[in-house]
Amino acid sequence: MGRTEMLILLGAIAIFGRFTLTINHSRYTNEFWIIQTEAQSNASALVAQYLDEAAQRAFDEATIDGAFLSGGTADLTASSLLGVESGETYPNFDDVDDYGSLSLTVTGANGITYQIQGRVCYVSSADPTTPQTTQTYYKKLTITVSSEFMTSSHAFSRIFSYYHVG
């Protein structure tokens, strides 16, 4: 075998090697995406669960048991104090903003582990995206879920409003 033939053979081996690596990478990527799709499907169900659960709680510590806010928004928890009150642990939360302190590690039915984080702030009806430093009748709860099987974390928000049935 001459030098030319040897070079052609080496070139063929290099091309074939590269081709095989590319195929293997595609196989791995496809399988990862399949797992990620399942992880995301379960993650969105998990987040919906916590948002629905928060909707069952009182709007604020001051409105537990349907208490009326005689002093208006001034009676509500200060923006800087939003979050879980002393002695409260999940699942024994009693108001929406307790879920702002949510920090859980949950294992789904598929065996995938998720990290759940909550964040809460006041927003205004005119601007539901910008956090307000003063109390309003609207609280925005954001639940973020992440997992090693998801390339990025996912955040879902819901705005809860105060109402009183007199």
Place this chain on the structure above:
Amino acid sequence: MFDAELIGTYFIAGVFILALLNVNELVMEDNTINGLNVLAQESVVDIADMLLTDLGRIGRGVSGTAILSMGDSALTFLADLDQDGTADTLTYSLGLASEASETENPQDCYLYRGVNGNSQDIALGLTSLHFTYYDISGIQTSDPTAVRSIGISMTYQTSYYFEGHLGSASWQGRVFPKSLQLG
């Protein structure tokens, strides 16, 4: 007569072609297995949608206790499904694996949905279905009058194997029926 270079060339080309065929087979296998997994994921999400919709109606138009019986993989409840002013009795239950003997998968079961006593199989492929019942504090309860939310956990598997593989997907969620929050 004996051309060593020619024989060597054919040998190397043969090795390359065999390797290519092997890679191609692996890719085809993966595609089919991934397809089965996607099928399982779509199916389990479809079943979840159905359960979330029906269980979300528990107690609608019903006065009194809406949950008639609550089991690990069976649930019977009242809900006015068609909003005609009369409460309907709905039952969800997982059948036995032996009922689906026509499939290759020995573990898959029918999911039954019964309305006012008329039960029909609405899905095939669930290998597990678990209901968990929670009270207003999110603590598990066995008291039907205390239930405020229902956890659903299930696993779906395809009915047929491919090269020893089944498509499989799990789903877990919780439903908070609006009518139960009023109780």
